[in-house]
Amino acid sequence: MGKNSRRMRNERRRTQMALEEKPLFENGVPGLEKKGARALHFDLVNDAKEIPEALIESIPDREYQVADFYSICAICLQDPLHLLFAMRNGSEEVKGLLWFNLNPLVGSIFVSAYAVDPEYRGGSIPYALELIRKYHERFHFKGKIAWATTQPELYEKHGMKRSKFVVMEA
Numbered sequence: 001m002g003k004n005s006r007r008m009r010n011e012r013r014r015t016q017m018a019l020e021e022k023p024l025f026e027n028g029v030p031g032l033e034k035k036g037a038r039a040l041h042f043d044l045v046n047d048a049k050e051i052p053e054a055l056i057e058s059i060p061d062r063e064y065q066v067a068d069f070y071s072i073c074a075i076c077l078q079d080p081l082h083l084l085f086a087m088r089n090g091s092e093e094v095k096g097l098l099w100f101n102l103n104p105l106v107g108s109i110f111v112s113a114y115a116v117d118p119e120y121r122g123g124s125i126p127y128a129l130e131l132i133r134k135y136h137e138r139f140h141f142k143g144k145i146a147w148a149t150t151q152p153e154l155y156e157k158h159g160m161k162r163s164k165f166v167v168m169e170a
Contacts, residue, residue, distance in 0.1 A: 040087040040095055040120055042131050048073030050086050051097045055115045061150040062113075069113070073099070085131070087116065087124070095120050098128050102135065108143030109136055125158045 045051075048070050056066045064072075076082040081104070087096030096116035100109050109132055116124045132145055144163070149155060152162055 038123070038127070039089055040116075040124065040127070042085040042098065042127075043088050045084050045086045046077055048077065048084060050094060051084075052094055055094065055097050055117065056113075058117075059113055059115045076101075082112075083135070087120070089120070096124065098131070100132060100135075102139060102141075103143070104139065104141075106143045107139070107141035109141065109145045111145070111147040114147070125155060129158065129160075 051069075053066050056062070056069045062069075073084060077084055079101075081102045083100055083102070085098040086094040087098065089095050097113060098111070099113040100111045102109055111128075111132070114128060129145070136145060146163065147155060147160065148167070152160075156162075
């Protein structure tokens with residue numbers, strides 16, 4: 001067996017073990033007990049149907065239908081490297097979503113979808129980043145956290161920077 005396949009198998013085993021550890025935040029992300037974005041907590045979900053259609057429809061410049069989101073999530077969430085979080089308020093209503101995937105090959109995380117109800121916007125990005133960074137640290141990743149967006153100025157306000165890579169389309 002080659003070094004690369006052994007390394008990948010070990011990486012996959014380490015990823016699986018880390019996912020089986022206790023949750024990062026038992027009662028949501030600390031500091032979210034206030035109003036606005038701080039009133040939301042992240043809840044790992046296994047069924048995309050928990051996410052309201054209106055949130056998916058609110059994703060800026062999405063290139064898929066709501067039905068496609070649900071069907072693809074059903075497939076992707078079978079993979080432990082794809083994580084979907086519902087952002088819930090004190091009444092446990094879903095007011096946001098965060099979907100990202102872990103890439104142990106390069107030690108990076110890619111955010112696939114992020115949306116927050118207008119009532120809770122403004123300041124939610126740092127809390128989403130905090131959660132993602134916890135996973136980045138838990139897996140000892142050295143790569144980047146990538147977040148595709150058509151509104152980079154919203155993210156730059158929170159310390160994120162534009163990548164040196166350019167997305168090419170065909």
